[in-house]
Amino acid sequence: MGRKVRLWRWRCNPLRRRSYVVEGWIILGLASVTFVAAPLVGAVACEAVRDARAHERHERHVTAATLEEDAAPAAAGATRAGAVARWAAPDGTARIGRVPVTGQPRRGARVDVWTDRHGAVTAAPVSAAAARIDAVLAGVAIAAFICLLALAGRRIVGWQLDRRRSELWACEWTRVGPRWDRRNA
Incomplete structure (x- = not known):
């Protein structure tokens, strides 16, 4: 060898x-x-x-939003539906837009949404x-x-x-x- x-x-x-x-x-x-x-x-x-x-994680915050309409049922296979809601941006201005909701909450219900520093709805930060x-x-x-x-x-x-x-x-x-x-x- x-x-x-x-x-x-x-x-x-x-x-x-x-x-x-x-x-x-x-x-x-x-x-x-x-x-x-x-x-x-x-x-x-x-x-x-x-x-x-x-x-x-520092820039995203949970904000309380009030639903302006009843939430539509979630599509087949989806866990979340969307509904139009109103919330306040960090600078105090009122915002209106579609937010994700779980279940079928009614108009006037308060839901928590994640917003960025400008008040736009965003995804939750990772843990x-x-x-x-x-x-x-x-x-x-x-x-x-x-x-x-x-x-x-x-x-x-x-x-x-x-x-x-x-x-x-x-x-x-x-x-x-x-x-x-x-x-x-």
Whole structure:
């Protein structure tokens, strides 16, 4: 059984080509960048998503709205219906619009709706636990993407260097081959 030689690209060998050394340095550089950049960028992405979710939770508020009409029954398979309601924006102006409601509340009923800082109806913010999960998943996804980019870069560089080595080998063989082939001499 043959022994696997580590760092063979840098060893002195009469058959070693310059492209092997270049390939070794490129692989080392990509690995270094990957091991440093992937966790760093993943942590930055995690923090950015966490901040965005916290900002979202800070800007969205529950507001009491009064229904202006009876709520229509929910469509088949839907859990929420919509109804026209009136509510006050944070600046005190009255707003009217369609809001989601659960069940079939009657006109004049008060329902809670989520609004943004301008008073527009919006979706409820994600919970703190869901925000943490979103942040971690975003960080892991970005880090994995950087690793995949590094692997793809290594593969592309390898293909290009192999192609170039094959071209050089073919050129050398056309020069040396006739001397080895006694039948054509």
